[in-house]
Amino acid sequence: MAEFQEFSASADHSWLRDLVPDPETAQHEPNRTSRQVRSGHYVRVKPTPLPKPKLVAYSERMAQELKLSKVVTSEVQRGRGHRSTKRHLSNEFVWGTRMSGMRLPGIWFLAMLLGGEALKMELTDSNFKKALEGKNAFVFFQAPWCGHCRKLQPEWDQMAKLYADTPNVIIGQVDCTGSGQGFCGENQVQGYPTLKLWKDGKMSDYNGGRDFNSLKREVEKKLDPRPACSLESKDACKPEDLKVLEESEKMTKAERAAKIKTVQKEIADAKTEAAELEKKAKRLTESLDLIKAGGQTVEKVEQLLNDEDWRAHCEGRTCVVAFLPHIFDDGAAGRNEKIKVLDQILKDTKKDGKSVGFMWSQGGDQFELEEALGLQFGFPAVIAVNFGKGRFGVHRGTFDKDSVSQFLTSLSRGGTPLAPYPASAKAVKADPWDGKAPRLLRNSFQRMTQRRAFLRFFSGDVDAIEGFDSWATPYALSIYGQEMYDNCPFKNGNGYGDGRALSIGEVVIEGRRWEMQLKGGGTTPFCRSADGRAVLRSSVREFLVSEAMHALGVSTTRALSLIVSEEETVDRPWYDQSKTRPEVNEAFLVEVAPQLADAPSELKQMAIAQLRSQLRNPDRLQTEKCAICCRVAPSFLRVGHLELHGRRARRSARDSEPFQQLELIVKHALKREYSDVDDPTVDLEQRILRMIQEFAKRLSKLMADWLRVGYCQGNFNSDNCLIAGRTMDYGPFGFMEKYDPLWNMWVGGGEHFAFMNQPKAAQKNFVSFVKALQPLLSPAAQQEAQREVDGFEELCQRICGEHCWRPKLGLSRWDSEGQELFQDLEELMAESSIDYTIFWRQLAMLPENTDALRPAFYSSLPVEREQRWTTWLQRWHRCSPDAVLMRRTSPKFVPREWMLVEAYEAAQKGDFSVVETLQQLFASPFDEHSAEARYFQKAPPKVENLGGVAFMS
Numbered sequence: 045m046a047e048f049q050e051f052s053a054s055a056d057h058s059w060l061r062d063l064v065p066d067p068e069t070a071q072h073e074p075n076r077t078s079r080q081v082r083s084g085h086y087v088r089v090k091p092t093p094l095p096k097p098k099l100v101a102y103s104e105r106m107a108q109e110l111k112l113s114k115v116v117t118s119e120v121q122r123g124r125g126h127r128s129t130k131r132h133l134s135n136e137f138v139w140g141t142r143m144s145g146m147r148l149p150g151i152w153f154l155a156m157l158l159g160g161e162a163l164k165m166e167l168t169d170s171n172f173k174k175a176l177e178g179k180n181a182f183v184f185f186q187a188p189w190c191g192h193c194r195k196l197q198p199e200w201d202q203m204a205k206l207y208a209d210t211p212n213v214i215i216g217q218v219d220c221t222g223s224g225q226g227f228c229g230e231n232q233v234q235g236y237p238t239l240k241l242w243k244d245g246k247m248s249d250y251n252g253g254r255d256f257n258s259l260k261r262e263v264e265k266k267l268d269p270r271p272a273c274s275l276e277s278k279d280a281c282k283p284e285d286l287k288v289l290e291e292s293e294k295m296t297k298a299e300r301a302a303k304i305k306t307v308q309k310e311i312a313d314a315k316t317e318a319a320e321l322e323k324k325a326k327r328l329t330e331s332l333d334l335i336k337a338g339g340q341t342v343e344k345v346e347q348l349l350n351d352e353d354w355r356a357h358c359e360g361r362t363c364v365v366a367f368l369p370h371i372f373d374d375g376a377a378g379r380n381e382k383i384k385v386l387d388q389i390l391k392d393t394k395k396d397g398k399s400v401g402f403m404w405s406q407g408g409d410q411f412e413l414e415e416a417l418g419l420q421f422g423f424p425a426v427i428a429v430n431f432g433k434g435r436f437g438v439h440r441g442t443f444d445k446d447s448v449s450q451f452l453t454s455l456s457r458g459g460t461p462l463a464p465y466p467a468s469a470k471a472v473k474a475d476p477w478d479g480k481a482p483r484l485l486r487n488s489f490q491r492m493t494q495r496r497a498f499l500r501f502f503s504g505d506v507d508a509i510e511g512f513d514s515w516a517t518p519y520a521l522s523i524y525g526q527e528m529y530d531n532c533p534f535k536n537g538n539g540y541g542d543g544r545a546l547s548i549g550e551v552v553i554e555g556r557r558w559e560m561q562l563k564g565g566g567t568t569p570f571c572r573s574a575d576g577r578a579v580l581r582s583s584v585r586e587f588l589v590s591e592a593m594h595a596l597g598v599s600t601t602r603a604l605s606l607i608v609s610e611e612e613t614v615d616r617p618w619y620d621q622s623k624t625r626p627e628v629n630e631a632f633l634v635e636v637a638p639q640l641a642d643a644p645s646e647l648k649q650m651a652i653a654q655l656r657s658q659l660r661n662p663d664r665l666q667t668e669k670c671a672i673c674c675r676v677a678p679s680f681l682r683v684g685h686l687e688l689h690g691r692r693a694r695r696s697a698r699d700s701e702p703f704q705q706l707e708l709i710v711k712h713a714l715k716r717e718y719s720d721v722d723d724p725t726v727d728l729e730q731r732i733l734r735m736i737q738e739f740a741k742r743l744s745k746l747m748a749d750w751l752r753v754g755y756c757q758g759n760f761n762s763d764n765c766l767i768a769g770r771t772m773d774y775g776p777f778g779f780m781e782k783y784d785p786l787w788n789m790w791v792g793g794g795e796h797f798a799f800m801n802q803p804k805a806a807q808k809n810f811v812s813f814v815k816a817l818q819p820l821l822s823p824a825a826q827q828e829a830q831r832e833v834d835g836f837e838e839l840c841q842r843i844c845g846e847h848c849w850r851p852k853l854g855l856s857r858w859d860s861e862g863q864e865l866f867q868d869l870e871e872l873m874a875e876s877s878i879d880y881t882i883f884w885r886q887l888a889m890l891p892e893n894t895d896a897l898r899p900a901f902y903s904s905l906p907v908e909r910e911q912r913w914t915t916w917l918q919r920w921h922r923c924s925p926d927a928v929l930m931r932r933t934s935p936k937f938v939p940r941e942w943m944l945v946e947a948y949e950a951a952q953k954g955d956f957s958v959v960e961t962l963q964q965l966f967a968s969p970f971d972e973h974s975a976e977a978r979y980f981q982k983a984p985p986k987v988e989n990l991g992g993v994a995f996m997s
Contacts, residue, residue: 089516090506091546092566092576094609094672097503098221167216168223176242180267181214182250182259185228185238187221193237194957199256206260213268225496241266343394345386348405351471358431363401364389364452366443367414367425370407376480382424385445392449400452409474415720416469428455435462501548502605502674504565512549516542516568519684520691522762524796525808527691537691540684540763541570544578547680557716559679560604564672577614583671584948584959586774589939590675592966593771596935598749599742600771605674608951612670617662619991627989628656653794660791660995669952677770679716683762683813685709690816706819710735717768729825732817736832742769743810744836744843747803752848753938754780754880756799758790765809776996779938780880781983782902783873789941791997803840810836851933852884854925865923868916876909877902879982884934888927892917902982935969937979941994942987 167175167183175181184200186193204215218224220233231240231247239250243266252258273281273289281289292300348354348365357363368374368382383404390402407414407423418438419425426439426448437460439451454460500508518541521528529537546565551558563586564578583606590603626632633652634641640651689709692702710732714722718735746769750757757764758776766772778789785800797805814829821829842858849866850858873883882900889896894905894913905913939962947958965976973979987993 087516087569088513089546089568090514091504091548091562091672093500093504094607094612094670096609096611097499097607097672098610166223167214167218167227169226170223172216172218172224172227175214175216176245179212179214179242180244181216181242182263182267183214183216183218183240183242185218185220185224185231185233185236185240187219187236194955196237196254199254199259202256203259203263207263207268210268213263215263243267343390345383345390345402345404347476348403348410348471348474349476350473354403354471355431357403358401358429360432361399361401362428362430362455363403364426364428364448366402366404366448367407367410367419367423367427368404369423371477379477380479382443385443385448388445389449389452393452405471405474406477410471413469413471416466426451428452428460429465431465434465436465437462499607502562503607503609503672504546504562506548514546514548514565516546516570517680517685518542518570518688519682519763520687521684522687522808522812524761524805525811527687527812538688540572542568543571543574544568544576545680548674557678558676560674560676561680562672562674564670575614577612577670578673579614579616579668580608580671580951581616581618581668581948582775583608583673584951585939585944586673586675588944588947588959588962588966589774589777591963592939592969593753593755595967595969596749596753596938598753598755598771599746599769601675601677601680601766603673604676606671608669608671610669613667614670615665615667617997618664618666618668619662619996620664621990621992624986625659625989625991628652628659657791660991660997662991662997675772677766677768677772679713679766679768680772681709681713681717681767682772683765683767683809683816686713686767686816687762687812690819693819703819706816710817710820713767729821732820733825733828733832736814736817736829739767739769739813740810740832740836740839741843743806744803744840745769745847746771747806747840748844748847750802751800751844752852752933753935754799755938756780756788756797757802757805758788758793758797760797760802760805760809762809762812765806765813767813778996779940781940783876783878783880783883785870785874789995791995803837803844806840807836848933851929852887853920853923854888854890854927854930855923856926862923865916865920869920872909872913872916876905876913881935881938881940882980882982884930885936885980888930888934890921890925890927892921900982932970936972937965937969937976939966940979940983942983943979945987945993 182203184193184196186196200215200217204217207213207215218227220228220236237254239254241248241250241262250262252262273285275289275293278286278289292303295303346353346357354363354365364386366382366386368379371379374382386402386404390400393400407425414425417427417436419427424443426443427436428439428451429436437451437455439448451460497508506512506514518538520537521532521540527537529535532538532540544565544567545561545563546568547559547561548565549560551560564583565576567574567576587603587606590600593600594602630648630652633648633655636655637651640648643651686706686709689702689706693700693706696702707728710728714724714731714735718738721734721738722731723734724731743765749755750771755771756778757771758778764773764775776790776793778787780787780799786795786798788794788798790797795801811833814833817829818826845858845863845866850862853862853866853869855862855865873880878897879900879902883897886897886900891897894910894917897913943962947962950956950958961976965973965979983994
């Protein structure tokens with residue numbers, strides 16, 4: 045029987061074998077068809093590794109968030125899919141043990157690909173020592189995906205050509221992502237490009253100019269200098285050196301020996317004197333520091349690093365803890381400014397004779413603690429706690445000296461409400477901050493990704509790391525609330541499932557469980573005759589957009605790695621980019637079908653939709669590189685998973701195995717995704733009803749965020765809907781450019797999945813979710829669940845208004861006036877051919893007329909409509925909109941499709957510079973990024989009806 049239980053550290057993980065219905069047909073063979081196992085069963089199946097995998101880039105933001113700054117061997121608890129609960133890992137692979145505010149496993153990664161062309165003087169792990177034997181060298185350490193490396197390459201090629209015939213000098217190059225990984229690690233290469241010199245076997249760093257002349261001067265100066273000053277090369281001597289040489293030439297052998305002895309003694313005396321002076325200077329420096337420190341107290345603002353030190357620091361007094369933004373978001377300067385504020389308040393309290401402890405923590409480092417104290421409103425957040433009294437208070441105002449000081453004053457006078465300190469709220473061990481900017485933290489993580497085991501494991505070779513099992517899961521499918529059976533291979537609804545997604549393991553980091561899944565890992569029993577592969581084009585899109593959505597504040601699965609095969613390709617239907625499609629409207633319909641000129645309007649609309657779909661189908665087969673993207677989430681439980689078991693259970697008796705399986709997967713879902721609201725002490729029926737209520741809220745919030753950033757999922761069916769309310773399966777998605785409430789990137793989506801209809805599609809998935817749970821509910825509980833279904837539309841509208849339209853308009857409240865204001869605005873937008881993202885961003889400039897909005901319009905406005913815009917802006921201004929709130933809500937940059945096309949087309953040619961640029965841009969989409977202004981513009985006219993850009997299958 046398939047089980048969905050949670051396991052403690054001592055649990056028996058043999059449960060995975062129980063998921064396989066028949067050992068004879070469930071061997072680890074990746075090429076089995078779905079008919080080789082009984083339909084709808086969970087199966088172990090290995091991925092098919094990519095041949096010649098290449099790791100060529102990674103997400104720096106992910107590295108910072110996952111605290112992968114230290115390469116250490118550590119202990120990690122493994123969860124589902126792992127044959128042991130704990131193990132020590134050697135240097136074959138490195139796992140982190142901490143979590144950051146992004147709540148991802150302390151091990152994960154990333155990685156994007158590309159192949160670089162090697163220079164003639166390429167040095168590798170195997171040839172480097174032999175090549176440098178008896179020679180000097182100037183070496184360029186690079187990664188093919190690095191933009192600065194590509195910029196340096198022509199200069200370096202010129203250097204290699206210049207010194208090709210110089211026997212004692214090598215101009216070398218090392219690919220740190222390929223054959224030179226080991227050497228790069230040995231020499232502590234910490235970024236790209238890195239230049240190092242070898243002179244007489246000794247290595248030194250080069251930090252000079254990167255142009256040809258600067259590089260040439262460095263070689264002439266250090267590696268290939270003029271002949272040394274000698275009797276044979278007097279022309280090379282400086283005047284003072286020539287004088288010494290000529291005097292020595294006139295000396296007798298005994299005089300020369302005596303002179304040598306005298307000079308050697310002078311050198312030794314000078315060294316001794318220098319050492320003594322150095323000691324004296326050091327002692328004077330220490331004395332100076334002590335003099336400066338005289339009279340000062342040792343009290344200072346401390347970092348919260350563990351629970352024991354925290355309680356010791358705060359013993360017998362009130363303690364203030366500030367939870368500061370993540371270092372990647374705030375930078376070193378921003379963090380230091382906030383610590384300085386705390387330090388100023390600390391000094392003030394000392395002057396007043398008060399004993400108050402002050403500490404700080406990086407937001408997210410203490411996730412469980414933050415959650416227990418209710419600090420979900422963002423960072424910075426400030427609390428005051430008194431462990432002796434068991435009470436704490438939360439400051440919800442701004443973070444500045446006056447505001448925090450007022451909070452403490454109010455606290456001392458009893459004016460701040462206090463709450464009992466939760467007994468379970470404890471701090472976990474955190475890494476001390478070294479005071480440096482986040483970019484400096486990437487280096488050891490970079491070296492970790494160069495390990496061969498990393499590349500093998502995330503390209504599908506799960507045997508690269510001993511102890512992992514991989515598995516695929518089945519699920520059912522409903523399209524817009526309609527249960528589907530006919531297009532299932534078994535005609536029973538059980539044949540859907542992970543067609544090209546394979547889970548490769550789970551890790552448990554500080555009690556939180558994370559599942560890793562490869563997309564494009566080869567065939568599974570649920571492929572339905574497909575090849576189970578993903579291509580570089582779609583993988584680049586998913587990698588970039590998953591991380592972009594996270595930075596945009598949208599709940600999503602995360603993309604951790606992207607690896608391409610330099611050898612394996614597949615053919616996929618796609619679009620001929622050399623031709624555009626006509627705009628299909630009523631005029632075009634009548635032109636191609638004159639007989640429909642007088643047809644009823646409804647019939648014309650049906651014909652237009654059908655014609656548009658036909659004209660927008662792919663028209664060519666395109667050979668593309670295979671790739672694998674690894675994504676991570678607390679779980680990948682879909683509504684379809686519950687539907688599968690719900691359909692079986694409703695056809696079975698209450699004490700049957702299908703009924704028990706439904707109960708098991710529901711308990712698993714509660715523990716996995718709803719532990720924050722679940723109460724295991726009450727009966728299962730009440731727990732399910734609570735989950736239904738919470739899912740309605742999460743799904744509504746997801747819709748609000750999709751609308752907020754202009755995202756359209758394309759085909760939001762139950763198999764693409766996670767029960768946790770996260771975005772997943774980035775397929776025919778798109779970001780709105782020219783506003784159209786009925787726009788959809790997917791040619792098969794129609795109006796059902798159109799942009800402004802997505803809340804309706806969410807409602808259909810919610811209905812499927814509740815229907816799947818009905819077998820476990822009594823008639824009375826079913827009625828209560830139905831009330832949640834009936835109220836979903838109103839709930840979703842309210843949440844979309846409060847979390848999307850209100851802040852986008854900069855309003856302080858969402859009332860009838862605000863709703864009317866938005867309705868009138870939406871009508872104007874639909875009529876005015878306006879860019880969705882640019883408009884909302886420009887609106888944050890608080891314009892009083894349309895001048896500031898003109899960059900958003902695709903065409904000029906008629907006089908009458910421009911007057912309507914001006915009237916609307918005047919009404920809006922009377923509401924005193926908050927520009928700061930608007931800029932925090934409406935991003936400046938989103939992954940427009942033409943940007944993604946630019947990235948994956950360059951990637952297909954081996955150039956990942958665009959991927960790298962967009963990665964960095966999407967990491968902070970609300971910032972100005974003036975250097976990337978070309979991405980803050982409307983869609984170019986040439987792509988308006990271009991297949992694969994304006995629409996896709």
